[in-house]
Amino acid sequence: MTIAVDLTALRTRALNRLLNHIDGSATDLWPEIAGASAVDFADPIRAELERDRVFATVPFIVAHSSEVAGKHDFVTVELPRNKVILIRQRDGGIKALINSCRHRGAELVSEESGKCRLFSCPYHRWSYDPSGALRTVTLDDTFGEFDRSQYGLVELPVEERHGFIWMIDDPAREIDVAAWLGPEMDAIMASYRIDELVSIDPHTYRRPTNWKIMQDGFLDNYHVKYAHPNTAGKMLHTNHVVLEDFGRSFWFLTARKTLDEYIGHDVVWDDSMEAHTIESCFLGPNTMLLKHATHFELLTFRPVGADPNQSIMQMRIMAPSIEASGLEPEHWRKRWAKNWGLLIAILHDEDFPILDGSQRSMNNLDAGPMLLGRNEIASHLFRRLIDELIGSPQ
Numbered sequence: 001m002t003i004a005v006d007l008t009a010l011r012t013r014a015l016n017r018l019l020n021h022i023d024g025s026a027t028d029l030w031p032e033i034a035g036a037s038a039v040d041f042a043d044p045i046r047a048e049l050e051r052d053r054v055f056a057t058v059p060f061i062v063a064h065s066s067e068v069a070g071k072h073d074f075v076t077v078e079l080p081r082n083k084v085i086l087i088r089q090r091d092g093g094i095k096a097l098i099n100s101c102r103h104r105g106a107e108l109v110s111e112e113s114g115k116c117r118l119f120s121c122p123y124h125r126w127s128y129d130p131s132g133a134l135r136t137v138t139l140d141d142t143f144g145e146f147d148r149s150q151y152g153l154v155e156l157p158v159e160e161r162h163g164f165i166w167m168i169d170d171p172a173r174e175i176d177v178a179a180w181l182g183p184e185m186d187a188i189m190a191s192y193r194i195d196e197l198v199s200i201d202p203h204t205y206r207r208p209t210n211w212k213i214m215q216d217g218f219l220d221n222y223h224v225k226y227a228h229p230n231t232a233g234k235m236l237h238t239n240h241v242v243l244e245d246f247g248r249s250f251w252f253l254t255a256r257k258t259l260d261e262y263i264g265h266d267v268v269w270d271d272s273m274e275a276h277t278i279e280s281c282f283l284g285p286n287t288m289l290l291k292h293a294t295h296f297e298l299l300t301f302r303p304v305g306a307d308p309n310q311s312i313m314q315m316r317i318m319a320p321s322i323e324a325s326g327l328e329p330e331h332w333r334k335r336w337a338k339n340w341g342l343l344i345a346i347l348h349d350e351d352f353p354i355l356d357g358s359q360r361s362m363n364n365l366d367a368g369p370m371l372l373g374r375n376e377i378a379s380h381l382f383r384r385l386i387d388e389l390i391g392s393p394q
């Protein structure tokens with residue numbers, strides 16, 4: 001079921017609240033200040049619970065549909081529990097197959113992406129169809145009899161919705177992305193029409209940093225002018241957030257400094273406001289979607305197995321294709337290469353060193369309790385969701 005969300009009304013309400021916040025040095029607040037513990041970011045037992053109770057139970061985005069657009073196109077992705085081949089099927093559907101031969105477990109595919117009509121194992125050359133069915137057992141007159149239908153590649157739950165490919169990292173689960181998002185966020189995502197865009201040059205980083213520290217770093221509007229004084233801090237306001245909580249997900253609006261000219265006015269949202277604000281969605285458990293006037297950015301964070309000190313961050317830019325943009329191919333490529341360059345400069349030079357240092361510091365055994373302020377509302381909501389999933393009965 002899809003409900004209508006009046007996004008113009010939502011944006012207008014948020015925009016006026018944001019202007020009041022800027023005028024009054026205020027922000028949306030969590031009801032109370034809270035304690036925080038380093039152990040949540042460094043403890044292997046906690047990391048195991050996150051692997052099994054977060055990533056094995058709820059849907060999260062692993063790719064944009066355009067990354068596997070053609071028949072038998074595939075990408076490989078590393079999830080906390082399994083390494084996976086995502087492959088476009090002959091009928092246009094998508095399958096997620098565990099990248100592990102059912103004979104003796106050799107890794108079938110070592111490439112990051114490609115096109116494949118038959119997966120052929122490098123060890124003893126068993127082969128599998130793109131659907132995962134076991135097709136050939138070599139020297140089968142000496143191997144012995146077994147039920148081949150039971151030895152196809154193991155499938156994981158996968159669904160395409162709103163232009164993205166979503167998965168749950170446990171074969172026993174059923175996936176229902178709309179139910180997970182809830183009616184409000186599902187309607188907002190539908191309105192964005194990201195399925196009509198293409199993903200341009202997705203970037204993957206392995207970081208020596210807990211995935212929640214990484215995710216928090218990109219939910220945080222408090223650090224902007226302190227950690228990015230000469231870059232983002234010059235353009236963006238610090239510590240002014242308006243947030244709509246939908247339970248497992250939330251929507252929020254932050255401001256560019258150019259919004260200041262509207263302070264004191266009663267403003268109705270129109271598209272020109274996109275130049276003065278940043279609209280973001282947190283898609284629990286591990287994803288930020290940022291809406292810009294010309295494109296979207298998607299940031300996802302996952303742990304590496306149950307290692308609390310390692311994560312994988314993926315960044316995507318989704319924008320109109322060369323054809324849809326009407327730009328010359330060379331111009332289109334230059335434009336997005338420049339955009340990536342700007343994004344990476346801030347992350348690499350400014351965010352990553354701080355967040356990596358946080359992780360080193362979380363491994364101090366006696367550093368004392370920490371605090372999460374009332375103004376850090378997005379981090380409270382992220383923490384609420386993960387704590388609920390960890391504590392939830394299985």
Ligand code: FES
Nearest residue numbers: 101103104121124
């Ligand atoms: S491990 Fe794949 S064919 Fe033997």
Ligand SMILES: [Fe+2]
Nearest residue numbers: 217227228351
């Ligand atoms: Fe930052």
